[in-house]
Amino acid sequence: MTSRPAQNDTTTVSTADLVARFRPTLQALESSALQREQDHELPYSAYRALKAEGFGKVRLGRDDGGDDITVPQLLELIAAVAQADSNIAQSWRTHILAVERFRTAPQSAHRDEWLRRIAQGDVIGGAWTESADVTIGVFTTTIAPDAEGVLRLNGRKFYSTGSLLADWLEVGAVDADGEFVIASIPARRAGVELLDDWDGFGQQLTSSGTTIFTDVEVAPADVAGFSDNHEGSRGWQQVVLLAILTGIARAAEHLAVTLVRERAAAVGDVEEVDTAALGSISAEVLRAETALRAAGEILQRGDDALIAATAEEGGRESVASLLGEAELQTFRAQLNIVPATLSALNSLIGVVPGVRETRHWARIDQLWRNARTISSHNPVAFKQRMVGDRLAFGVDFGARAEDRRREQ
Known part of the structure; x- marks a missing residue:
């Protein structure tokens, strides 16, 4: 293949x-x-x-x-x-x-x-994040051979996005040598317990509950090194969320059009309806779409370059700079798409002052909560600093405080 x-x-x-x-x-x-x-x-x-x-x-x-x-x-x-x-x-x-x-x-x-x-x-669903009292980037979930030499997975994960709907689960774990690995297992294998217990105030149906692994058998062929499987993914985790936020902004625009039209029909005079808020929402949607498109275009360039370089010895290292630029563009897109989407939703509330129909208020509330929840992933305040550090001092994304000081 x-x-x-x-x-x-x-x-x-x-x-x-x-x-x-x-x-x-x-x-x-x-x-x-x-x-x-x-x-x-x-x-x-x-x-x-x-x-x-x-x-x-x-x-x-x-x-x-x-x-x-x-x-x-x-x-x-x-x-x-x-x-x-x-x-x-x-x-x-x-x-x-x-x-x-x-x-x-x-x-x-x-x-x-x-x-x-x-x-x-x-x-494929995910089982990565842990809610235990652990250091960021450290897993307590383990994979190790039992007395018969069979690999067994044990641990507990939180925010298991898509797990309740998936056929397979990708699990971040630590092997017997203390190395980070990705263990892949069928979602319904014996020893896997999937809980529908995500209780966030938004994005309530992403099937992102707790997953518990108790002596789950893992095929050796379905274990891979963590670093070996994450080259080329820079920017991707964020850009998927940005596409989702852009979709929410469009949903806000679509609902705003419905509200304005219903209001115009109710009063019987288009001139009596203020469409300024709708115009503001449409502008924010364009802002989000433009930023998303820019991020997608440079990610495409990085994807093409990475695939072309894979066949060459040491070729993947040659595209590191382009992948870094793709990540930078994705973070810059986030700094546009998050405020644009939230602004669109804030404007939606005032599209038709005094509207009281339950179904519309409930939908507005749902869109607002979902956008707020997604926006909290990798907060904008952090990305502003990271982009500034990169542009001013060439600091790599994810650098620790002491590394940032040293590079400056």
Whole structure:
């Protein structure tokens, strides 16, 4: 399996046709999003529908069973899903990130097996974050051989995004040698307990509850080194969230149009309706879309360069600078998309002063809470400092305080 980008392929699907393919499912998602949250109904049927339509494999090459779409196209599709239901979009985040890592990874039996699984429709959920009293970047979840030499996984994870809906779980763990590894296991394997206990005030249906592992058997072939599987992923974790926020901003614009039209019909005079707030929302949507597109374009350049360099000895190191620039652009996009989306939602509240219809207020509340929750991932205040440090002093993202002082 290759999953390498086609060159000058005139049969590449257009973005409009790509989104249109999923449109019926997305319309059904949007119409039921509020009711699902009110009933706390996990979106199993919606998830299965997207899976059946090939959402999880759109980035694979055609030879591998996918659509070979570009990064900007993927981000547009994620935004379209998020406009319908941001919970569904976020529940796919771990899978999307995993696909990108496997696409750009050097050729190996491990990579080929995962491309095969993804092509057949398998979906990957995450089990990374731990809520125990541990140091950032340190896992208490362990993988080690038992007395018979069988690898066993033990630990407890929080924020297991997409886990309740997934076929496989990617688990961050520490092996017997103290090394970080990624252990992949079937989500319903004996010893895996998936809890629907996420109680955040927004994004309530991303199936991001606690996952408990008790002596779970792990196949040796499904264990991979952490660093070996995270080259090329810089900027990706954030840009998926930015696509989701852009989708929420579009949902706010769509609802604002509905509110204004209903108000105009109620008063019987278009001139009596103030559309200024709607205009402000539309401007913020453009701001978010423009920033997302810019991030997608440079991530595409990094993706193409990384794949081209993979075949060369030491070639992957040669694209480190471009990948760093892609990460910088993603963080700069965040500094635009987060405030743009929140501003759009704040304006939405005042689109039609005095509106009291319950269904509209409930939807406005849902969009606002979801946007606030996603915006809290890797807070903007941190990214402002990181971007400033990079531009002024060349400090690498993620540098510790003492490293920042030394580099300055």
